[in-house]
Amino acid sequence: MINVTKTYLPDKKKYKQYIDEIYASGKITNNGPLLKKLESRLAQYLGVKNIVLVANGTVALEIAYRTLGLKGLAITTPFSFVATTSSLVTNGLLPIFADIDPESLNINPKNIEPLITSNTSAIVATHVFGNACEVEKIAKIANKYDLKVVYDGAHAFDVRYKGQSVLNYGDISTLSFHATKLFHTIEGGALIINDDALVEKARYLINFGIKNQEEIPELGTNAKMNEFEAAMGLCVLDDIQEIKQKRKVVYSRYAKELKDLVVFQKQNENILQNYSYFPIVFESEKQLKRVQEALNKEDIFPRRYFYPSLDTLSYIEPKQHMQISRDISKRILCLPIYSELEEKIQNKIIDILKSSL
Ligand SMILES: Cc1ncc(COP(=O)(O)O)c(C=O)c1O
Numbered sequence: 184m185i186n187v188t189k190t191y192l193p194d195k196k197k198y199k200q201y202i203d204e205i206y207a208s209g210k211i212t213n214n215g216p217l218l219k220k221l222e223s224r225l226a227q228y229l230g231v232k233n234i235v236l237v238a239n240g241t242v243a244l245e246i247a248y249r250t251l252g253l254k255g256l257a258i259t260t261p262f263s264f265v266a267t268t269s270s271l272v273t274n275g276l277l278p279i280f281a282d283i284d285p286e287s288l289n290i291n292p293k294n295i296e297p298l299i300t301s302n303t304s305a306i307v308a309t310h311v312f313g314n315a316c317e318v319e320k321i322a323k324i325a326n327k328y329d330l331k332v333v334y335d336g337a338h339a340f341d342v343r344y345k346g347q348s349v350l351n352y353g354d355i356s357t358l359s360f361h362a363t364k365l366f367h368t369i370e371g372g373a374l375i376i377n378d379d380a381l382v383e384k385a386r387y388l389i390n391f392g393i394k395n396q397e398e399i400p401e402l403g404t405n406a407k408m409n410e411f412e413a414a415m416g417l418c419v420l421d422d423i424q425e426i427k428q429k430r431k432v433v434y435s436r437y438a439k440e441l442k443d444l445v446v447f448q449k450q451n452e453n454i455l456q457n458y459s460y461f462p463i464v465f466e467s468e469k470q471l472k473r474v475q476e477a478l479n480k481e482d483i484f485p486r487r488y489f490y491p492s493l494d495t496l497s498y499i500e501p502k503q504h505m506q507i508s509r510d511i512s513k514r515i516l517c518l519p520i521y522s523e524l525e526e527k528i529q530n531k532i533i534d535i536l537k538s539s540l
Contacts, residue, residue, distance in 0.1 A: 184482045184484065185482060185483045185484065185519050185524075185528055185532075186484050186486075186519065187484065187485055187486040187488070187517050187518070187519050187520070188363045188519065188520065188521050189521040189523060189524075190362040190363065190367065191367065191419060191422070191426055191521070191522060191523075193415070193418035193419050193421070193422055194418065197418050197421070198414060198415065198418050201217065201414035201417060201418070202411070202414065204216075204217070204414075205217070205410050205411065205414065210410060211409060211410050211411070212407060212409040212410060213390075213407065214390075214407070215409075215410040215413065216410075217410045217413035217414050217417060218236055218408055218409075218410060218413040220413070220417060221236060221368075221413045221416045221417050221420070222234050222235070222236055224417070224420060225373070225416075225420070228341075228420065228423075229340075229341065229348045229350060229375075230347055230348045230351075231348050231350055231351055231375045232351075232375075232376075232377065232379070233375065233376045233377070233379065233382045234373050234374070234375055234376075235373060235374045235376065235382065235385045235386060235389065236368075236371065236372075236373050236408040236413070236416075237371070237372045237373060237374065237389055237406045237407070237408055238370060238371065238372065238389075238405075238406045238407060238408055239359065239360075239361065239370050239371060239372045239406075240266065240335075240337045240357060240358060240359025240360070240361060240371075240372035241266040241269075241270055241359075241372070242372065242389075242404070242406040243357035243358065243359070243372035243373060243374050243406075244266060244267065244270035244271075244307075244333070244335060244357050245270045245273065245274055245404070245406075246374060246385055246388050246389055246404075246406055247333045247355040247357050247374055247385075248270070248271070248274050248276060248305070248307075248333065249274065249388055249401075249402075250355065250374070250376070250381050250384050250385045250388060251305065251331045251333070251354055251355060251381070253274070253276055253304045253305045253331060253333075254275075254276070254302075254304050255276070255277065255302035255303060255304050256276070256277045256278075256279050256300065256302045256303045256304065257271050257276045257277070257278060257279065257303070257304065257305045257306070257307045258279050258280075258281050258295050258298050258299065258303060258305070258306050258307070258330075259271065259278045259279070259280060259281070259290070259306070259307040259308065260280070260281065260283060260289065260290040260307075260308055260309050260311075260493075260508075261280040261282065261283065261492050261493045261494040261503075261505040261508040261509075262283045262288055262289075262290075262309075262311060262489055262492060262493070262505075262508040262511060262512060263309040263311065263335060263489055263493060264309075264335075264337065264488075264489060265493065265496070266335075266337075267307065267309055267335045267493070268493045268496060268499070269496075271307065272498060272499075276304075276305075277500075278307075278493075278499060279298050279303070279503070280493070280494050280503050280505050280508075281294035281295045281298055282294050282505045282506065282507045282508055283311075283505075283507050283508050283511070284507075285507050285510075285511060286448070286449035287311075287314055287316075287317075287448065287449050287450075287451065288311045288312065288314065288448050288462075288511065288515075289308065289309070289310065289311050289314060289315075289316045289317070290306075290308045290309070290316060290321075292317050292320040292321055292324060295321070295324050296324055299324075299328050299330070303328070303330060304330060304331060305330055305331040305332065305333060306321055306324070306325055306330055306331075306332050306333070307332075307333045307334075307335065308321060308332070308333075308334055308335070308353075309334070309335040309336075309337070309338075310334060310335070310336050310338060310339040310342065310349060311338065311448075311489075312338050312448060312459065312460040312462055312517075313338040313339050313340075313342045313456055313457045313459050313460065314448055314449075314450055314451055314454070314456070315339070315342060315344045315349045315451040315453065315454045316334065316451075317451075318334075318344065318349070318352040318353070321353075322352070322353075331354045331355075332352075332353035332354050333353060333354065333355050333356070333357070334349075334350070334352060334353040334355075334356040334357070335356075335357055336349065336350050336356040336357055336358050336375070337357065337358060337359035337364070337372075338364075338457075338459055338460065339356070339358070339457070340358055340364065340365050340366045340457060340459070341365070341366070341423070341427065341457045342454055342455065342456055342457050343454060343455040344451070344453050344454050345453050348375075349454065350375040351375070351377065353377070354376075354377055354378065354381075355374055355375065355376050355377070355381075356374075356375040357372060357373065357374055357375070358372055358373040358374075358375070359371075359372050360372055360373065360412075360416065364459070365423075365426065365427070365430070365457055365458075365459040366416070366419055366420065366423055366426075367415070367416070367419055368408065368412040368413065368415050368416035368419070369411070369412050369415050370412060371408050371412050371416065372408075384401070387400070387401060387403060388401055388403045388404065388406075389403065389404065389405070389406040389407055390403060390405070390407060391403040391404065391405060392404075425522070426522045427457060427458060429522035429523070430457075430458035430459070430520060430521065430522055431458045433458075433461075433520050433521075433522075433524050433529060434458040434461055434520060436526075436529055436533075437461050437518060437520070437529070437533070440533045440537075441463060441533065441536060444536065444537065444540050445463040445464060445465060445536075445540070446463070446464040446465075447462075447463065447464070448462050448464075458520070459520070460488075460517050460520065461517060461518045461520045462488070462515050462516070462517045462518075463515070463516055463517075463518060464511065464514050464515050465514045465515075465516070466514070467514060468513040468514055470514075470540070471487075471513070471514055471515075471516055473539055474516065474535070474536055474539050474540065475487075475516065477535050477538075477539040478532065478535055478536075481531065481535060483519065483528075483531075483532055483535070484519075485516045485517055485518050485519060486516070486517045487512075487515070487516060487517075488515070488516075488517040489512055489515075490512045490513070490515070491509075491512055492505055492508040492509040492511075492512040493508075494508065494509070495509065518532060519532060
């Protein structure tokens with residue numbers, strides 16, 4: 184069975200050595216030595232100032248909102264994974280959607296400004312499939328109206344924008360290190376925080392709000408990453424260049440073979456991308472379903488990602504209708520892409536696509 188992605192498992196011996204270290208120290212969670220090591224290696228590798236590791240990408244978003252003290256309304260994208268929206272709702276924030284650009288698939292900055300009211304506290308945007316948002320335009324709007332900017336960078340690990348990590352834009356960017364991601368820690372996530380003064384607050388928010396033995400100044404939660412997860416991250420990080428290089432080969436093959444058949448996401452011209460997804464946009468949902476069925480028959484399971492559009496979620500009030508996002512979400516499919524995808528399987532996928540279009 185071929186799925187849209189396959190978890191990268193690093194060398195077992197290397198992982199076992201870390202497990203031996205964990206057993207020797209007896210420290211399995213609570214800001215342990217492997218977590219600290221991973222934080223410092225990741226900060227250096229990504230080129231970011233402050234990184235706080237957490238239990239997953241969903242809680243990373245929640246901690247970001249709480250660290251920034253967001254209230255009221257947040258302008259956000261309807262075309263993302265459900266966690267971008269649900270994390271707002273669970274934190275008492277009202278998602279107000281701004282429709283996307285049909286080519287980049289990211290929030291369209293032009294649609295943000297007309298939605299801003301005195302109750303708006305933030306813009307929450309996603310670098311969809313690792314494609315950088317129009318970060319400068321978004322920063323300009325945020326400065327004009329004194330709004331915070333949170334980027335859901337779950338897909339943007341190692342994406343460079345104008346020579347530096349795209350995660351350095353916005354007040355906070357979040358990452359997901361779920362097993363399906365380019366870089367993973369089994370389950371995990373991170374916050375990239377620009378303002379040094381906020382790092383300490385985020386650290387105690389992930390530890391029940393406890394600042395020290397006497398003070399619990401905030402309503403916190405438990406969002407800590409454990410040592411077994413950090414160990415996995417250290418192993419995967421050793422191999423990340425090779426993983427990326429292999430994905431680039433798969434990505435380039437799809438790009439070459441499918442360019443006249445389907446529409447691709449338009450990449451921001453200032454980025455170096457990470458090859459983590461290969462989304463294709465069909466003419467119609469009917470065409471998508473035909474291709475999906477043909478692939479499924481051969482035990483190949485691409486993913487309808489992101490589907491459905493988040494403005495259709497039943498728990499969203501007030502009701503909103505994002506025409507472009509609804510339309511794209513019905514016509515987009517992410518093809519299998521991972522470092523170990525064999526050329527012969529990929530050729531089969533390409534052949535099925537060609538013959539069913
Ligand atoms: C865009 C986006 N945001 C947030 C998340 C949530 O991350 P996690 O699964 O680590 O909670 C994901 C994960 O799949 C995602 O793709």
